[in-house]
Amino acid sequence: MAPGTQPDAAASFDPLRPRLIRVAYRMLGSVTDAEDVVQDAFLRWLGTDRTAVREPEAFLRRTVTRLCLDQIKSARHRRETYVGPWLPEPMIGGEDEEEDDVTLPLMLALERLSPLERAAFLLHDVFGVGFDEVATTVDRDPAACRQLAARARAHVREARPRYRLEKARGLEIAGAFFAASRSGDMTALGAMLKADVSLHSDGGGKRSATIRPALGHAQVMQLHRALAVLFGKYGSTLVRTCLINGLPGFVTREADGELQTTALDIEDGRVAAIYIMRNPDKLRHLH
Template identity: 80%
Template sequence: MTAVGGATDGGDAAASFDPLRPMLTRVAYRMLGSVADAEDVVQDAFLRWLGADRAAVREPAAFLRRTVTRLCLDQLKSARAQRETYVGPWLPDPLVDDGEGEADDVTLPLMLALERLSPLERAAFLLHDVFGVGFDEVAATIERDPAATRQLAARARAHVRDARPRYKLEKERGLEIAHAFFEASRSGDMQALGAMLAADVGMWADGGGKRPAAAVPILGKTLVMKVHRSVAVLLRKYGSTLVHTGMINGLPGFVTREADGEFQTTALDIEDGRIAAIYVMRNPDKLKHMH
């Protein structure tokens, strides 16, 4: 299923590529955690498709998925070096109400767990367990034999097991909690806020060194409530406008416009009816696609 040079017209290439673009973007985003990088990779794949002998490709979807995955593997090598110098906690770009992505259960905690995997483990897990690609095709994509590929996927599965949701939270209930959380934070109702939080709740805020954010995760109910007490004072003083309540990377949450005019997303991981983790995205570079 190799392709060689010999392009026909660009319209023909686009006609066969565009229906596959959403799927390819999902693969790239879940590999990289960046909307802009995923779009760049998919565009690079299109340029390669434009120059390929498309008549010789029996399965365009498999060929392009393989191309995108390999481009992502190349990009992850440099991304790892960049993460080592990243300021504060790193979170993936927020996808709001990503209807296509919700179906594969790749939530924000799972994406963070994928960060701890090797690039090959991540590719094997995502392609097989998330996108349902057979091991023979996965093996060909990552250039390993099927037995080794199965081992990579099994190791990945073991590492991310705890990050997969134990039960499916009803969407409407999750959004109710998210809205109540915003209202309690804005009003300064610490009693209501405390009742929503799990005892071992944690908060991660990604400012990327571009906007104020906690430099390390804040762990424990008392500390998180202390932070939100300060947040409530700022909300009352400067105002924070609720823009949207919805699913963010598969978790209930909300989007606000802050006093500096920038967006902010807050995603809540809810377990047994209480908020177990709070993920706040403040890095403007990771919020550009939302404008």
């Protein structure tokens, strides 16, 4: 390339787009918002003197993180008026989640952190960015960034996976859970649940869902007994079993024609938490 010639913006940006979306998604918990932020970063990249950028990936990661920090303020305001429990948009797949262990419970724990704590933790602990770059990104000195990451680490420690469940075994449990819950086999379903199991359902006010989490074996079983009647009457079709935000689960098409995802947090071979996404706005990207 001749001196002073601008490298092609798309050619230098597109290979980095998946990694940038991973950063933005884990900051925001929204696939749609993450894609919008990354597209905004691309537009800024178009207007940048790219010949002066020595490390495009670090430059763009900083840009995306800063855009996310701005976005979090409005996202938190929206969640204050959100109907029922808020869950992150489901990310279907496997590779991303297995690489960095950012499972759905950890993403919920990240929501309780300050924006700067979340950025420091994700950049350093998840994506392996050095504290000097973290400091430049969030406009703090490296020592302050170490403290931010340490505080975040302490808050999310319980939500980090204690051990890696073998993927095939997890999907086997997810398939058995689907079969028992839809057929009304409450004996089989009850045997799969931990005593302190919880169920969280996000309908966003757009579809029926529990307004508060169901807590404990008795409450979760009571809810599933009622659901089994509806499944028996109206049906529920399995689309696929898969990893959802790093957890084994399944995608279904329900009687209203809409998709639904169910993710299972499994500990010691039993289901410790059930996360159901029913909000059609958060499922649109799956279509």
